[in-house]
Every structure is written in structure tokens, then in C-alpha cells.
Amino acid sequence: MKIVNVAVGVVVNEQKQILLAKRAKEQHQGGLWEFPGGKVELGESTFKALVREFKEEVDLELEHGQPLILIEHDYGDKQVRLDTWLVEQFSGSARGVEGQEVRWVPVAELANYEFPAANQAILQAINQTLG
Numbered sequence: 226m227k228i229v230n231v232a233v234g235v236v237v238n239e240q241k242q243i244l245l246a247k248r249a250k251e252q253h254q255g256g257l258w259e260f261p262g263g264k265v266e267l268g269e270s271t272f273k274a275l276v277r278e279f280k281e282e283v284d285l286e287l288e289h290g291q292p293l294i295l296i297e298h299d300y301g302d303k304q305v306r307l308d309t310w311l312v313e314q315f316s317g318s319a320r321g322v323e324g325q326e327v328r329w330v331p332v333a334e335l336a337n338y339e340f341p342a343a344n345q346a347i348l349q350a351i352n353q354t355l356g
């Protein structure tokens with residue numbers, strides 16, 4: 226099966242809160258919380274894809290980021306590679322452009338949210354880096 230390359234952003238604000246968005250019911254892994262992001266297009270760098278997706282989905286301008294963790298996960302119906310970045314430099318104020326719920330969540334409260342299975346490794350990396 227073809228693997229889907231996804232750019233995922235863990236955006237942290239000055240209060241050490243992380244931006245989450247709720248995936249729409251009809252999307253893959255719908256109804257669960259996610260770190261915003263999306264599919265990398267042909268010829269696009271991961272960070273460029275991340276900048277584009279954050280503007281499209283939550284209206285934030287990302288300025289700088291660093292690689293956090295690369296995860297490959299097989300959902301059975303879909304195989305994904307989540308190239309996950311930590312972003313502390315950004316501007317704008319987050320809103321759900323596609324009508325999705327968005328929320329700034331303190332690192333210590335992330336455990337209260339339901340994520341797709343692939344995200345467990347991201348949560349561990351966040352705890353190790355910011356926790």
C-alpha cells in the first residue's frame with residue numbers, strides 16, 4: 226500500500242499550550258483530536274507543506290520550526306508517515322477555518338484528549354521535550 230506523507234505541527238505558545246483541532250466526522254480518524262497539518266504535495270518540502278496547511282486550516286502563519294519526530298503508522302485502511310515539527314515561532318490567532326473546533330491545551334492536559342493511534346509517539350516526544 227502507498228504511504229501518505231503528512232506534515233504535522235506541534236505549535237506551542239508562550240503559555241506552553243499546544244494547538245489542537247478536532248477532525249471532522251467524515252475525515253479519516255474523524256471525531257478525534259489532532260495536531261493540525263496535512264498531506265505534503267509533490268515537490269514540496271515538509272515545512273512548506275506545514276506552513277500552507279496551517280494557513281488553510283487554522284489561519285496561523287508559521288515562521289520557524291524544528292523536526293520533532295517521524296512516525297510511520299499502518300491503520301490498515303491507510304498507511305501514514307507523520308513528519309512532525311515543533312513550532313514556537315508563529316503569528317496570528319488560531320481559528321478553525323473549516324468550521325472545526327480548535328483549542329490551546331496545556332501540555333499536562335493533553336492526556337485528556339483522544340487522538341489517532343499514531344499520535345501516542347508524538348505525545349511521548351512532547352512530554353520529553355516540553356513536559
Ligand SMILES: Nc1nc2c([nH]c(=O)n2[C@@H]2O[C@H](COP(=O)(O)OP(=O)(O)OP(=O)(O)O)[C@@H](O)[C@H]2O)c(=O)[nH]1
Pocket residue numbers: 229231232233252253254258259260261262263264278303305307341342343344
Ligand atoms: N493532520 C494530522 N493528521 C494526522 C494526525 N494523526 C494522524 O494519524 N493523522 C493522519 O494523517 C493523514 C493525513 O492528514 P489530513 O487528513 O490532515 O490531510 P489533509 O489536511 O491534506 O486533508 P484532506 O485529505 O482532507 O485534504 C490522515 O489519514 C490522518 O488520519 C495528526 O495529529 N494530525
Ligand SMILES: [Mg+2]
Pocket residue numbers: 261262263264278282
Ligand atoms: Mg489536515
